[in-house]
């Protein structure tokens with residue numbers, strides 16, 4: 518018997534690849550990478566696996582019928598054994614990947630929730646200019662940077678509010694109905710063309726991107742997956758109900774300002790781009806913020822007291838840190854790419870036509886070209902060593 522350590526992630530990768538079949542539609546493509554000898558890829562691959570597990574909880578269908586019919590791939594994608602395997606791995610992955618991020622900081626949540634909300638509103642409204650927008654306004658190759666921004670945010674936004682919808686089912690009193698009204702807005706009040714995910718697709722298309730859900734999965738980097746998985750961890754675990762409210766408190770408040778900055782930026786620098794996604798949020802999230810505060814936070818704290826308030830604050834702070842990490846990382850990757858000597862902006866070909874081998878900045882790198890997201894290609898892959906640790910590149914096949 519050989520004593521080689523068994524890698525459950527490699528087994529999972531094989532099972533997911535088999536279920537996806539050859540040339541799967543984006544909706545039924547549940548493949549993940551294999552870290553193999555490259556230990557620096559372990560967190561990336563685990564985040565991919567956790568994403569697959571979370572996304573297996575809801576309905577996905579391809580845009581067009583697959584050549585051999587839809588029922589076969591549908592049955593394979595939602596096969597009971599496959600779902601059971603993903604569910605079985607989930608607690609361990611959550612403990613390893615999300616656990617450290619979920620720990621409340623010392624002193625966090627001790628303050629009064631009313632004071633916390635007031636301070637948060639003031640801070641977000643008076644806060645400094647959006648650093649990504651400031652970078653873009655002065656950058657060359659703005660289109661490529663913006664495409665990468667859209668792609669790295671797409672794991673969540675192309676199914677916007679599907680995670681938070683999981684927090685709306687159940688039975689928990691009046692706040693549930695307020696959160697349901699927000700959810701209805703996120704889903705365009707039943708008008709498909711107004712659904713926020715559909716507006717996001719229109720923005721992606723207007724930048725020449727493929728708008729299929731997960732169409733760019735090989736290009737999602739570790740930071741993008743982490744943000745997606747933090748949001749799903751919050752909402753796919755009902756015990757997080759107060760933290761879910763904290764998520765909405767922070768997200769709706771921060772979004773009204775960041776989307777306004779993006780809307781203005783697009784109008785000024787990409788006048789032909791579809792900016793409705795951002796315009797809509799800059800408006801409606803003012804209302805959503807008020808609804809979360811008045812109809813969820815306040816009554817829940819009145820009913821359950823300070824311990825509920827502390828959990829709401831912990832959820833809001835966890836969300837603030839997750840958004841900040843993802844945002845700082847995205848900007849740092851764009852800056853690293855712009856500074857790389859061998860960078861060539863722009864990518865070619867369909868996003869999943871040839872996956873290539875994933876690498877991190879700590880992988881053994883050679884002069885083989887490395888593509889970074891949809892920014893472009895480093896003609897000398899060794900330049901990737903200077904990128905932020907959560908960046909992912911792929912050695913072009």
Ligand SMILES: [Fe+2]
Pocket residue numbers: 677703713798
């Ligand atoms: Fe939205």
Ligand SMILES: [Fe+2]
Pocket residue numbers: 703769801802805
């Ligand atoms: Fe909203």
